[in-house]
Amino acid sequence: MEKPLQIPPGKKIKHLTVYCRHKECKTNVSDICKCSGKDIIKCPHPEKHVFKSYVPVSGSSNERRTKQYDSRDINEVIPQAIEFEKSVKENQLDIKIDAPTSKRKREKVETENIPTSIAHVLARFIAYQANESTKPSTKRTFTRTYQGHGNFSKVIR
Numbered sequence: 001m002e003k004p005l006q007i008p009p010g011k012k013i014k015h016l017t018v019y020c021r022h023k024e025c026k027t028n029v030s031d032i033c034k035c036s037g038k039d040i041i042k043c044p045h046p047e048k049h050v051f052k053s054y055v056p057v058s059g060s061s062n063e064r065r066t067k068q069y070d071s072r073d074i075n076e077v078i079p080q081a082i083e084f085e086k087s088v089k090e091n092q093l094d095i096k097i098d099a100p101t102s103k104r105k106r107e108k109v110e111t112e113n114i115p116t117s118i119a120h121v122l123a124r125f126i127a128y129q130a131n132e133s134t135k136p137s138t139k140r141t142f143t144r145t146y147q148g149h150g151n152f153s154k155v156i157r
Contacts, residue, residue, distance in 0.1 A: 004046035
């Protein structure tokens with residue numbers, strides 16, 4: 001039976017962790033096994049542990065690049081992890097230029113028009129009541145009896 005992987009305190013580097021590939025766990029491993037809740041030394045499936053690097057992409061909020069290493073020797077993995085981190089950092093210039101902002105963010109910036117005063121809020125409400133929307137998807141159809149109660153906008157104007 002293999003020993004569970006651990007990174008010794010003198011060999012810890014940034015963005016390198018131990019990851020469990022077991023079907024029930026699939027998380028980063030620390031001092032306690034996530035499946036059994038016991039010490040990591042007593043983990044029931046240490047053969048599923050691998051070293052994994054998480055390198056964040058700067059210029060984005062949550063984007064990151066990951067890589068799992070096949071080797072179980074920390075001395076072989078550390079140079080590979082440093083090389084992976086450098087390659088991600090070098091490619092970030094291309095990523096920043098090529099990656100457009102998401103459509104959702106662009107649409108939100110373009111369409112977001114927050115009213116700043118009570119007059120703007122009332123104007124929006126009156127336009128809503130009069131069915132004066134610019135988008136066909138937001139137009140409403142009213143029954144004949146409901147249309148008779150739309151005199152509120154005429155009184156205000």
